[in-house]
Amino acid sequence: xxxxLTTDGLAEDAATAILDTxxxxxxxxxxxxxxxxxxxxxxxxxxxxxxxSTRTRVSFEIAGKxxxxxxxxxxAGGSSVGKGESLRDTALTLAAAGxxxxxxxxxASGAAHRLAGxxxxxxxxVVNAGDGTHEHPTQALLDAATxxxxxxxxxxxxxxxxxxxxHSRVARSNxxxxxxxxxxxxxxxxPTLLPVGVGSWPVTVSHDLxxxxxxxxxxxxxxxxxxRMHGGFFPSARExxxxxxxxxxxxxxxxxxxxxxxxGPMLRGMEIGSAVADAPQSAITEQVRNGVHVRMxxxxxxxxxxxxxxx
Amino acid sequence: xxxxxxxxxxxxxxxxxxxxxxxxxxIATIGEAGAVTPGEDAEVIEARGQVLLPGxxxxxxxxxxxxxxxxxxxxxGSAAAALGGYTAVFAMANTDPVADNAVVVEHVWRRGRExxxxxxxxxxxxxxxxxxxxxxxxxxxxxxxxxxxxFSDDGHCVADPLLMRRALEYxxxxxxxxxxxxxxxxxxxxxxxxxxxxxxxxGYTGWPSSAEESIVARDCVLARHAGARLHICHVSTTGTxxxxxxxxxLGIDVSAEVTPHHLLLTDERLAxxxxxxxxxxxxxxxxxxxxxxxxxADGVIDCVATDHAPHAVQDKDCEWAAxxxxxxxLQTALSIVAETMVRPGLLDWRGVARVMxxxxxxxxxxxxxxxxxxxxxxxxxxxxxxxxxxTVRGAELASVAANTPYEGMRLPAVVSATLLRGRITxxxxxxx
Amino acid sequence: xxxxxxxxxxxxxxxELLSAGDVARTIARMxxxxxxxxxxxxxxxxxxxxxxxxxRGIPLATRLGARISEFSGVDVPTGALDVTxxxxxxxxxxxxxxEQTQLPTGIDDRVVVxxxxxxFSGRTIRAALDALRDHGRPRVVQLAxxxxxxxxxxxxxxxxxxxxxxxxxxxxxxxxxxxxxDRDAVLLGERR
Numbered sequence: 001x002x003x004x005l006t007t008d009g010l011a012e013d014a015a016t017a018i019l020d021t022x023x024x025x026x027x028x029x030x031x032x033x034x035x036x037x038x039x040x041x042x043x044x045x046x047x048x049x050x051x052x053s054t055r056t057r058v059s060f061e062i063a064g065k066x067x068x069x070x071x072x073x074x075x076a077g078g079s080s081v082g083k084g085e086s087l088r089d090t091a092l093t094l095a096a097a098g099x100x101x102x103x104x105x106x107x108a109s110g111a112a113h114r115l116a117g118x119x120x121x122x123x124x125x126v127v128n129a130g131d132g133t134h135e136h137p138t139q140a141l142l143d144a145a146t147x148x149x150x151x152x153x154x155x156x157x158x159x160x161x162x163x164x165x166x167h168s169r170v171a172r173s174n175x176x177x178x179x180x181x182x183x184x185x186x187x188x189x190x191p192t193l194l195p196v197g198v199g200s201w202p203v204t205v206s207h208d209l210x211x212x213x214x215x216x217x218x219x220x221x222x223x224x225x226x227x228r229m230h231g232g233f234f235p236s237a238r239e240x241x242x243x244x245x246x247x248x249x250x251x252x253x254x255x256x257x258x259x260x261x262x263x264g265p266m267l268r269g270m271e272i273g274s275a276v277a278d279a280p281q282s283a284i285t286e287q288v289r290n291g292v293h294v295r296m297x298x299x300x301x302x303x304x305x306x307x308x309x310x311x
Numbered sequence: 312x313x314x315x316x317x318x319x320x321x322x323x324x325x326x327x328x329x330x331x332x333x334x335x336x337x338i339a340t341i342g343e344a345g346a347v348t349p350g351e352d353a354e355v356i357e358a359r360g361q362v363l364l365p366g367x368x369x370x371x372x373x374x375x376x377x378x379x380x381x382x383x384x385x386x387x388g389s390a391a392a393a394l395g396g397y398t399a400v401f402a403m404a405n406t407d408p409v410a411d412n413a414v415v416v417e418h419v420w421r422r423g424r425e426x427x428x429x430x431x432x433x434x435x436x437x438x439x440x441x442x443x444x445x446x447x448x449x450x451x452x453x454x455x456x457x458x459x460x461x462f463s464d465d466g467h468c469v470a471d472p473l474l475m476r477r478a479l480e481y482x483x484x485x486x487x488x489x490x491x492x493x494x495x496x497x498x499x500x501x502x503x504x505x506x507x508x509x510x511x512x513x514g515y516t517g518w519p520s521s522a523e524e525s526i527v528a529r530d531c532v533l534a535r536h537a538g539a540r541l542h543i544c545h546v547s548t549t550g551t552x553x554x555x556x557x558x559x560x561l562g563i564d565v566s567a568e569v570t571p572h573h574l575l576l577t578d579e580r581l582a583x584x585x586x587x588x589x590x591x592x593x594x595x596x597x598x599x600x601x602x603x604x605x606x607x608a609d610g611v612i613d614c615v616a617t618d619h620a621p622h623a624v625q626d627k628d629c630e631w632a633a634x635x636x637x638x639x640x641l642q643t644a645l646s647i648v649a650e651t652m653v654r655p656g657l658l659d660w661r662g663v664a665r666v667m668x669x670x671x672x673x674x675x676x677x678x679x680x681x682x683x684x685x686x687x688x689x690x691x692x693x694x695x696x697x698x699x700x701x702t703v704r705g706a707e708l709a710s711v712a713a714n715t716p717y718e719g720m721r722l723p724a725v726v727s728a729t730l731l732r733g734r735i736t737x738x739x740x741x742x743x
Numbered sequence: 744x745x746x747x748x749x750x751x752x753x754x755x756x757x758x759e760l761l762s763a764g765d766v767a768r769t770i771a772r773m774x775x776x777x778x779x780x781x782x783x784x785x786x787x788x789x790x791x792x793x794x795x796x797x798x799r800g801i802p803l804a805t806r807l808g809a810r811i812s813e814f815s816g817v818d819v820p821t822g823a824l825d826v827t828x829x830x831x832x833x834x835x836x837x838x839x840x841x842e843q844t845q846l847p848t849g850i851d852d853r854v855v856v857x858x859x860x861x862x863f864s865g866r867t868i869r870a871a872l873d874a875l876r877d878h879g880r881p882r883v884v885q886l887a888x889x890x891x892x893x894x895x896x897x898x899x900x901x902x903x904x905x906x907x908x909x910x911x912x913x914x915x916x917x918x919x920x921x922x923x924x925d926r927d928a929v930l931l932g933e934r935r
Contacts (some may be wrong), residue, residue: 024841108631301838
């Protein structure tokens with residue numbers, strides 16, 4: 001594997017290999033005082049974030065550091081990016097400076113693919129840490145790792161993704177990965193927050209959260225961004241919360257053992273009730289913890305081998 | 312005295328080869344092969360049965376001068392036009408400064424004459440600065456030396472219905488045509504690609520078909536009430552064809568163009584992530600492309616216009632959202648029409664003459680273009696080798712920019728020669 | 744990215760170095776040596792911790808542990824130590840899947856016996872020593888291998904050796920254990 005750009009088209013064995021590696025890394029690091037592994041010593045990983053995101057950047061940074069890679073953080077504000085340098089020139093500069101891996105977050109959908117194209121001649125790997133409203137593959141992988149931990153194999157598990165699917169890269173990455181791993185995915189959202197063309201996705205669509213909850217193994221709540229609330233996608237935060245928020249009463253409709261996920265940052269009281277976020281069904285803290293192990297696993301699969309095809 | 316004999320050409324690709332004798336900028340005689348004896352100085356073009364058509368007329372070209380001479384100039388764009396078989400092009404108004412006044416349109420017109428490879432007709436802006444707020448001085452531009460016939464804010468929609476109504480009404484007194492870039496801006500905020508399954512998957516904000524169709528429907532109604540002529544730029548959706556069919560059925564004076572790329576390419580190209588495929592309106596679904604071809608064949612869409620839009624490398628070799636929309640078209644238009652319309656049998660060469668020369672000339676009111684191939688007519692001609700194929704290389708095109716979506720594609724039909732008023736402007740892929 | 748099944752390459756032409764009976768006897772003898780060297784059964788010593796190195800070191804450690812318990816009457820904790828993350832040759836080969844690490848007990852101040860099937864360059868053991876250091880600070884670390892085939896590239900030697908086999912570099916030693924293979928045997932063949 002050279003790059004991780006999407007989960008759309010990521011083969012089941014490739015996805016499973018990353019998840020298995022993440023599991024092993026988690027077990028191997030459990031209870032250790034020294035978390036550092038020498039595996040990626042001498043490798044240089046650059047995080048290039050054109051959007052603010054403390055949690056994802058920190059998660060990648062820790063993952064790299066625990067694998068002994070040299071991690072350099074570039075943010076759009078404090079670099080030549082702020083001086084109007086193109087994404088292409090910035091990428092080529094970083095590659096020329098010796099980056100083995102560029103982890104990129106960018107507001108433009110497809111930016112990670114473009115980057116991978118420009119870097120195709122060098123040996124630099126690209127990890128998509130979120131591109132516009134396209135994909136966020138490591139988030140989907142850490143969600144899958146968390147679900148596997150709670151539920152076991154995901155085959156035939158029924159998982160709902162609730163909320164602003166239209167603008168969510170987390171939703172897109174999860175739809176493809178969960179389908180690849182054999183889960184049944186239900187998208188629950190008002191029609192205004194579903195993309196035109198969703199019909200070709202490997203999902204079913206519903207506008208009725210209450211009707212879906214009793215049959216679910218897991219429910220993934222998406223963040224509703226403030227700008228959507230004023231963008232006319234739904235009448236009011238109150239009405240949205242009433243129809244699509246996961247409150248305590250709705251938590252009671254879930255079967256026993258069902259899991260609640262949220263990619264964060266949460267809007268407590270909006271898409272998720274405060275008590276729900278802290279309930280035993282909630283795996284939100286585990287998601288964050290697993291994020292580091294999954295990202296370590298991704299770096300391992302991209303950078304530890306010789307990059308050759310595996311027979 | 313300038314004398315040319317085109318020996319053994321098939322007019323409109325029909326009948327037996329004939330000799331066409333051109334003298335003093337007009338077709339002097341047309342006679343059976345070998346019948347014409349040219350003078351000693353006459354230049355002979357051996358057509359060997361190739362197809363002779365009236366020179367092409369492009370209602371929709373961006374020549375970028377003034378303002379973006381790093382991507383195209385009237386010089387380089389005229390060369391591209393001549394090599395593509397064009398004898399007249401309409402240069403869109405979205406230059407810098409905008410062609411919203413007599414000074415700019417006269418400059419463009421004059422530069423076109425100086426270059427002399429193709430008749431460059433400046434398009435005037437409908438509104439000042441293309442801002443959609445206030446009508447530009449359409450009358451002054453129409454009466455200027457440039458004699459502006461076509462007005463458009465192309466690149467922007469004249470979205471305000473009142474302003475569009477006024478523009479249409481005002482145009483009736485001038486005998487000019489308003490060409491609308493049909494895109495309801497409130498429906499395309501942040502839009503990056505055709506709204507459909509592919510854009511949904513790739514997370515591109517959708518450019519819905521309804522944004523085009525709603526404006527076309529509105530403007531047809533406005534044109535009907537104003538008794539004005541209306542031209543629709545770059546039709547791209549099935550729904551627009553339905554609306555046009557309805558409007559024409561009611562006798563509304565509306566005409567429409569389709570671009571070569573909307574006849575060939577679909578939003579499957581999005582999967583490349585390469586902004587060379589980014590264009591406005593966006594590449595649509597396969598069903599839309601099929602409908603464009605049928606509508607062009609049956610006349611609901613009147614003509615082909617290139618929307619030739621050169622862009623600099625840095626404006627294309629970047630992330631999709633940052634890229635400018637548009638693609639080169641002048642030198643590939645004929646081949647795309649041959650590929651999508653002639654090869655499948657939707658149009659014969661007489662039909663090609665209609666959609667690439669006669670109808671656009673009529674729409675713009677050019678008296679000396681798109682004329683019949685007959686003695687006494689102006690010698691604006693293009694000789695096409697229908698059997699030859701060529702491979703598109705952006706770097707080899709005459710434009711300064713190289714942003715072609717057809718890079719590496721093998722396409723049918725090659726322009727052997729172009730004549731502007733009896734003078735050879737391109738021959739065998741070379742200028743003049 | 745499908746993992747290549749490891750240890751699955753059978754030598755093309757092979758010669759049996761140890762039969763099933765030889766393997767059992769050898770493991771029994773090694774068990775006695777461990778008991779003697781760690782003074783197990785003297786009543787005072789804490790039992791050693793056996794850590795098998797994947798893949799075949801793990802069943803080997805389990806078997807060795809069972810023999811040691813059987814002969815000494817003392818339960819010997821056994822586990823697994825994956826060294827993949829510590830290898831110095833990762834970038835020379837396609838990405839390997841991680842194997843399990845399972846420490847049965849804390850290893851601080853314990854005698855740890857690393858168990859592997861074949862000792863060759865010594866690089867795996869070097870990696871294992873690094874891995875061990877990240878898990879704690881053993882009092883003593885020893886090494887038990889079923890076969891020592893020579894060609895060391897690092898200053899490492901085994902404390903317990905089932906059989907010394909002189910080999911050429913072009914040869915390949917395969918250890919088969921019935922826990923993961925169809926039988927017990929040690930084979931020598933040409934590398935393919």
